[in-house]
Amino acid sequence: MSDNQSPLYGVMAAFDSPDSLIFASKSVVKAGYCKFDTYTPFPVHGIEKAMNLKPSPLPWLVLCGGLFGASAGFGLQTWVSIKGYALVISGKPLFSYQAFVPVTFELMILFSAFAAVFGMFAINKLPQFYHPVFTQKCFESVTTDGFFLMIECADPQFDLAAVHQLLEKQGGFNIVDVRDEG
């Protein structure tokens, strides 16, 4: 399937354990690469530190979602009770903020959850039906026992020979050039 005319996407290597993957990630960071990714069958603790990843912006998205939900819930109830349908209920003032708390609270939770779930999808660029790594037969083991690391050629200091050498030195095997056939 591999077609040499397709543009190069990156160089991928397999590793035999989470520990060697973490070790390799550290060396790749040390060598100055920033555009690379790792692929594992399960979450590997400590990999985000080894890859020198920035903290996720997701908490801020959730905070915004929560603030939006709370203010929307409180605002809607205020408008409905005071202007939209100004009904006196059990002799209480129209602006009975105590009664608004449960709905405000629930909408805050709802919108925080929306922000968390959909924000997570967006940050992870999901759903993704095609990725250049899918062209590699050996990559199928990523769902069982394969640990992969790929340095992408979008990296400013990408050099094919140097990358091959680095991955080999770190104990990577099945080193392949991944081409984007999409």
Place this chain on the structure above:
Amino acid sequence: MKSVEVKAEQLSGRFSKFTQIHVAVAAIFGLVSLVLVNSQANHGLPMYLSVFMFFLTITLGGLFWVTIFHLTRSGWSVVVRRLFEHLMNRVGLMALLFIPIVLGLHGLYEWTHEAHVMHDHLLQVKAPYLNQPFFIVRSIVYFIVWFVLARGFFNDSTQQDINGDPLLTARSQKRSTYGILLYAITISFAGIDWIMTLTPHWYSTMFGVYIFAGAALSSLCMVSLLALFLRRNGFLSTVISVEHYHDLGKLIYGFVIFWAYIGFSQYFLIWYANIPEETMFYLSRNTAAWKAVSLMLVFGHFLVPFVLFMSRHMKRNRVIHACIAAWILLMHAIDMVWLVLPTFYPNGYMPTVLDIAIIIALAAAYGAAVWKGLDTVALFAHQDPRVDESMRFENV
């Protein structure tokens, strides 16, 4: 992973002078209180009950956390569990400090006045439950339950320091199963008996949980402060890491929200139904001088820590962590005052010299007991089968 030999840490008399000062202060101010009680018409009992409840909730919070740690077989908490154990072990002292309340029943609880009850239909109906002998029997039962549970956990834990027997952990876990049930029932009824019956016409089915929420929260803050204080003095610095403070912080944060949730739920139902014998509790607290205290609790006990302590960085920063824990303890003290005092002084209250003497005496007595306890045994459960796991614990 290799298993390292865990080294025990001991205060070995480092704070003995500190403890002696506590004892002296407690003795002096205890005497001052006694003299003032005899010479003043204002007998300071309501304040005594507030301060007693403040320390009782911290003690019972300790018992709760030790029970829940065993119940859930939690690994991370092993290195901080001993501090909770010291708090729960103060049940004996609290039983002793309960004696003045028994002696002052007439000054506190209106249902103890027979002449008063005769003209009050509701109190007559409640008399089979609200009478002095039964009240005292119940109080004794609560203290026995707490004492037996606390002693059991403490003895198992300290015995394990010596012989390292993992079966002691299994025994504590077994005790925690029925322990948590007994605990839930006793703390709810104690809260109802000692605080809610100050206003015997009023009732709230939420009240026991409200006391529990304060207990769980205040003991967490107390343990955080204790650990940070010990760390400052060079103890436990390699044992309790930033990861443990982070976890304590998460629990504190969760229980700040839990307290607000319970407090609001109690208020909300009463506000909605608007029935006089239910609203009277909030009426005296939402009017006159007490309104400021109620607002202070809403903001200080909930909103301020809710916003400030949300971030992971705040929980992991030791100085900020200590400041917020101390702030919440202060708010918890105000909460206990807010529960008791408005019933006696609906138009507001200025603490007297007697009140201040009582506060200092009880705080010093409690402090002395905690420091004495800390000194007698190792600072953390270094022979626990999961101590290794706890020390290596990391938040993801």
